[in-house]
Amino acid sequence: MSPTSHDRPHDADASSEPAEPARRRFLQSAAAAAALGAAPHLRAQNAPEPANAADTPTPPAVPAQPVRLDINGREYVLHLEARVTLLDALRDYAGLTGTKKGCDRGQCGACTVLADGRRINACLTLAVMHEGQRITTVEGLATTGVPATIQRAFIERDALQCGYCTPGQLCSATACLSEFAAGTASAVSADVRTRPAQLSDDEIRERMSGNICRCGAYANIVAAVRDAHAASA
Numbered sequence: 210m211s212p213t214s215h216d217r218p219h220d221a222d223a224s225s226e227p228a229e230p231a232r233r234r235f236l237q238s239a240a241a242a243a244a245l246g247a248a249p250h251l252r253a254q255n256a257p258e259p260a261n262a263a264d265t266p267t268p269p270a271v272p273a274q275p276v277r278l279d280i281n282g283r284e285y286v287l288h289l290e291a292r293v294t295l296l297d298a299l300r301d302y303a304g305l306t307g308t309k310k311g312c313d314r315g316q317c318g319a320c321t322v323l324a325d326g327r328r329i330n331a332c333l334t335l336a337v338m339h340e341g342q343r344i345t346t347v348e349g350l351a352t353t354g355v356p357a358t359i360q361r362a363f364i365e366r367d368a369l370q371c372g373y374c375t376p377g378q379l380c381s382a383t384a385c386l387s388e389f390a391a392g393t394a395s396a397v398s399a400d401v402r403t404r405p406a407q408l409s410d411d412e413i414r415e416r417m418s419g420n421i422c423r424c425g426a427y428a429n430i431v432a433a434v435r436d437a438h439a440a441s442a
């Protein structure tokens with residue numbers, strides 16, 4: 210005959226825990242663990258607020274260091290933290306505000322400058338990485354006050370409206386013409402293994418596609434680059 214529920218405690222091994230105290234201890238330890246987990250949160254809630262901003266610990270300063278940059282043929286020694294972008298170094302430390310900050314994340318091209326003749330987004334690179342290179346900004350495109358061919362073409366074609374993107378467009382167009390002259394193919398070149406035959410409007414649009422113009426002056430920008438190319442040819 211099987212035992213009834215009243216019989217079971219008496220049937221259990223003498224060394225076994227009675228069921229009810231074991232369950233109570235389990236619940237107690239679970240509650241203790243939950244309280245420990247919540248403790249940091251509770252401490253944070255109960256922590257006294259700093260009396261004023263002076264009590265807030267300040268992070269250690271990043272030491273500035275001298276950085277030598279060749280900008281538009283002139284040497285600048287700028288004291289910069291290593292985290293300063295080339296764009297901020299140009300605008301805020303060298304005082305060359307011709308280069309514009311649009312998105313500050315490599316999407317608009319407003320900050321385009323030349324480093325050893327190659328176009329780069331100055332917002333995406335650190336100034337300390339460019340020691341020993343020739344940096345050219347829009348201020349350095351003219352020669353002894355005479356506008357460069359591409360600058361004249363932009364004026365003649367009225368290739369700007371607000372002008373915010375124009376410094377980047379001019380630097381980009383300068384490199385675009387050099388790249389084409391050097392035989393560099395683009396994504397729309399008929400055969401990327403051979404020198405593109407001519408700088409068509411499609412080639413110009415593709416090669417200038419990293420430079421956004423929110424005013425939509427694209428038709429005149431393409432015409433200006435086409436004119437500058439024809440003039441230099």
Ligand code: FES
Pocket residue numbers: 309310311312313314315316317318319320321330331332333
């Ligand atoms: S500001 Fe550098 S790409 Fe827009």
Ligand code: FES
Pocket residue numbers: 368369370371372373374375421422423424425426
């Ligand atoms: S002229 Fe205004 S953004 Fe290009």
